[in-house]
Amino acid sequence: MQKANLEIAITHIVTRKKQTLVAALGVTIGLSIYLFMNSLTNGFDKFQNAETFKSTAHIKIYKDDEQTKPLSKYENSRALIINSQIVNNSKKIINPLQLISIIKKEPYITDVIMQVDFSAFYNKGTAQVKGTGNGVNIAEYNSMFNTQKYMKAGSISDLQNNMNGIILGSGIAEKLGVRVGDNISVSSSFGVGKNLKIVGIFELGSSMVDNAKSFVNISTAQQFLKESSSYVNTIYANTVDYNNSTEYMNRLQQLTNYTVEDWKTTNADIMAISSTRNIMFGAISFAILVVAAFGIYNILSSTITQKINDIAILKATGYRGSDVIQIFITEALIMGLIGAAAGLLLGSLLIFIMQNVYVGGPVGYFPISFEKSLMMESFLIGIFVTLFAGYFPAKKAADVDPVSIFRK
Amino acid sequence: MKEIVLKTKNISKYFYDPVQFQVLNDISFNVYKGEFLTLVGKSGSGKSTLLYCLSTMDTDYTGELDILGDKITGQKPNELADIRNKSIGFIFQFHYLLPEFSSLKNVMLPALKLGKYSPKEIEERAYHKLEILGVEDQALKPANKLSGGQQQRVSIARSLINDPDIIMCDEPTGNLDSRNTQIVFEIFQKITHDFGQTIIAVTHDLDFANKSDRTIELADGKIVATHLN
Numbered sequence: 001m002q003k004a005n006l007e008i009a010i011t012h013i014v015t016r017k018k019q020t021l022v023a024a025l026g027v028t029i030g031l032s033i034y035l036f037m038n039s040l041t042n043g044f045d046k047f048q049n050a051e052t053f054k055s056t057a058h059i060k061i062y063k064d065d066e067q068t069k070p071l072s073k074y075e076n077s078r079a080l081i082i083n084s085q086i087v088n089n090s091k092k093i094i095n096p097l098q099l100i101s102i103i104k105k106e107p108y109i110t111d112v113i114m115q116v117d118f119s120a121f122y123n124k125g126t127a128q129v130k131g132t133g134n135g136v137n138i139a140e141y142n143s144m145f146n147t148q149k150y151m152k153a154g155s156i157s158d159l160q161n162n163m164n165g166i167i168l169g170s171g172i173a174e175k176l177g178v179r180v181g182d183n184i185s186v187s188s189s190f191g192v193g194k195n196l197k198i199v200g201i202f203e204l205g206s207s208m209v210d211n212a213k214s215f216v217n218i219s220t221a222q223q224f225l226k227e228s229s230s231y232v233n234t235i236y237a238n239t240v241d242y243n244n245s246t247e248y249m250n251r252l253q254q255l256t257n258y259t260v261e262d263w264k265t266t267n268a269d270i271m272a273i274s275s276t277r278n279i280m281f282g283a284i285s286f287a288i289l290v291v292a293a294f295g296i297y298n299i300l301s302s303t304i305t306q307k308i309n310d311i312a313i314l315k316a317t318g319y320r321g322s323d324v325i326q327i328f329i330t331e332a333l334i335m336g337l338i339g340a341a342a343g344l345l346l347g348s349l350l351i352f353i354m355q356n357v358y359v360g361g362p363v364g365y366f367p368i369s370f371e372k373s374l375m376m377e378s379f380l381i382g383i384f385v386t387l388f389a390g391y392f393p394a395k396k397a398a399d400v401d402p403v404s405i406f407r408k
Numbered sequence: 409m410k411e412i413v414l415k416t417k418n419i420s421k422y423f424y425d426p427v428q429f430q431v432l433n434d435i436s437f438n439v440y441k442g443e444f445l446t447l448v449g450k451s452g453s454g455k456s457t458l459l460y461c462l463s464t465m466d467t468d469y470t471g472e473l474d475i476l477g478d479k480i481t482g483q484k485p486n487e488l489a490d491i492r493n494k495s496i497g498f499i500f501q502f503h504y505l506l507p508e509f510s511s512l513k514n515v516m517l518p519a520l521k522l523g524k525y526s527p528k529e530i531e532e533r534a535y536h537k538l539e540i541l542g543v544e545d546q547a548l549k550p551a552n553k554l555s556g557g558q559q560q561r562v563s564i565a566r567s568l569i570n571d572p573d574i575i576m577c578d579e580p581t582g583n584l585d586s587r588n589t590q591i592v593f594e595i596f597q598k599i600t601h602d603f604g605q606t607i608i609a610v611t612h613d614l615d616f617a618n619k620s621d622r623t624i625e626l627a628d629g630k631i632v633a634t635h636l637n
Contacts, residue, residue: 003527004520008506015508313504316465317518317566318493320486403460406500406578 005323008314009330012303020335023299027339027382028346030292034285035347035378039368040354041281045274047367049242052270054145054204055213056263057113057236058245059252061099063091064259093258096232102255103237108248111238113140116221116231119189120214122168124176131172131212133186135221138167144238147202147215154180154200156215163220166196170203171211186214188224196220205362289381292339293389296332300393304328311397312405321398328397332390333383340382344375410440412477413573413606419461419471421454421629431457432469433629439608441573444600446617447610449626456578458626459610463496463576464488476573493522497567499609501579504563505551511538511562512547519569530569537565541595557588564595568605575599577609581616593619 013020065086093099093114100112116135121128138159142148148156152170159165166186168178178184180198187193196216203210216224222231235258239248245262253260264271304311311324348370357366421432431454439445447455460466462473464480467488473480476495480488492498497518505514515534519525525533538544541561546554551562560580567575580596581589593616599605600621609620617623618637625633 002521002523004517007520008517011508309504310506313498313500313506314517315489316463316492316498318489318491318521320489322486323521401465403466406460406504407456 005326023335024339026292026295028342030289031343031382032347036350037285043368058239059237061235091233114232115234118224123185135218150202152201158199165199167200167215169210169213293385296389304397312402315402324398325394328394336386414439415474417472421469442604444621446620453626454629497572497575499577499580501582507552515566574606
């Protein structure tokens with residue numbers, strides 16, 4: 001850029017400090033709110049995902065119910081079976097170890113475990129709670145879901161080799177009035193009953209899980225289902241990037257006939273809510289930035305109206321239209337830079353304050369954090385919006401016809 | 409034969425608003441190096457319109473304009489800006505200095521755009537021009553703190569900063585008292601006769617015109633008389 005243009009722009013800025021500050025303040029407020037609101041949604045999304053992944057893997061493989069299909073494939077022809085039903089009740093995954101070794105070869109898979117789920121009834125005296133029993137290798141399960149972190153009492157290692165041990169959700173333990181070391185009787189929908197010793201109690205913070213879920217060893221679960229030691233009904237896998245799970249799901253689906261489902265499909269409702277929230281917050285914060293841009297537009301427009309004689313004389317003495325655009329874009333940029341820098345500071349302050357707001361419950365302090373990438377993004381959007389807002393008045397100035405000014 | 413610096417061939421121009429009206433009608437003349445030329449005529453005779461066509465700022469005319477042997481008509485806005493920067497200086501009735509800048513900076517601006525000299529040299533040259541015009545003591549004052557006569561002298565210094573071949577003036581003394589008019593006239597004499605630069609000035613001040621080298625009189629968009637003074 002020409003030094004003279006820069007000098008003119010700076011002189012305009014310096015001699016009109018008040019207008020410059022007003023314009024910059026608009027950007028400051030717009031940008032800080034943009035940064036703050038996006039940090040809020042990002043922080044909340046992260047929190048929500050972390051909550052989800054406490055008990056959900058990125059990818060789940062299981063055998064879905066099969067429906068009987070009409071024998072005739074042709075449209076408008078007569079169907080031979082008209083009363084469609086579930087054909088086979090067995091949820092067994094055949095040769096799970098082979099399937100797991102195939103899945104593990106995929107480069108994007110980080111962790112695979114198998115699990116045996118069954119419907120369980122927890123009984124103590126006359127009290128009964130219904131829920132789901134999960135037969136797992138607790139060490140592998142812990143490495144995937146970090147369950148140890150959520151143990152209220154007891155330890156997961158106590159389950160490791162105890163075929164008669166069980167880890168209960170805190171809600172179940174509370175309802176039945178039991179503690180670690182107590183025995184409870186557990187029965188399954190297949191009529192198998194067992195007396196198990198409570199070796200631990202966990203609390204994930206989600207009542208749906210805490211009131212229903214328990215962990216036992218795989219072989220114990222197989223006995224509840226009256227199945228052999230090769231029976232497995234679910235395989236869970238984690239991937240390198242949970243945001244990409246849909247793509248991985250599609251790739252895995254090509255390797256097996258069993259149903260492959262990613263967490264986004266399982267939690268479609270949560271995903272829909274969070275994307276709605278993101279769009280809403282995004283729209284609001286962007287609207288505020290646009291208002292800030294109008295501030296810049298306004299102030300540059302009025303500067304240009306006041307400086308129209310100066311623009312005419314500059315053009316008469318040989319400054320090109322592009323020089324005039326440069327001068328006013330530079331002014332917009334200076335306003336934008338001042339405003340954006342202050343906006344980052346103000347936005348960070350808001351985030352800092354919010355970090356110290358205690359929400360309570362399983363959330364604790366508000367889940368919001370400083371993210372470099374989001375700060376960069378806000379800064380760039382702030383500058384871009386400023387340049388965009390500055391361009392139109394600058395173009396208007398560049399198109400000033402000096403003759404019409406001199407002849408007034 | 410004197411060297412021609414500016415030449416017009418059959419320049420005509422129309423105004424369309426509010427009704428079609430021919431403001432310049434077939435104007436052809438030559439301007440020579442070192443000449444002090446004045447354009448006179450009644451209000452509405454087209455003299456200012458002609459000056460702005462010569463200045464390259466108004467391009468909406470028919471005919472042809474040559475400056476320093478190059479055809480100007482039909483050149484692009486950026487090329488015209490460069491020609492104005494390098495070869496033409498402007499002086500206006502209302503001095504049109506940039507109010508936030510010092511006198512010195514105002515004089516320097518066209519030279520900074522040209523970029524032929526370093527900023528340091530430009531500053532020295534600008535100071536020297538202010539000296540020629542006798543306002544060097546006002547160099548560091550903001551332009552809007554100067555009197556009318558001083559402002560006009562600063563704007564003359566600005567028109568001279570790039571040593572242009574032609575200096576165009578629109579009523580340069582229209583806003584000045586007789587003492588300052590005399591000063592400006594003497595400066596113009598010096599510019600043309602001592603420095604060999606050409607001045608084309610529009611004026612309605614007949615005394616001023618009569619003291620110039622040559623006067624072209626316009627009426628209804630036509631040249632009606634040329635006087636050698």
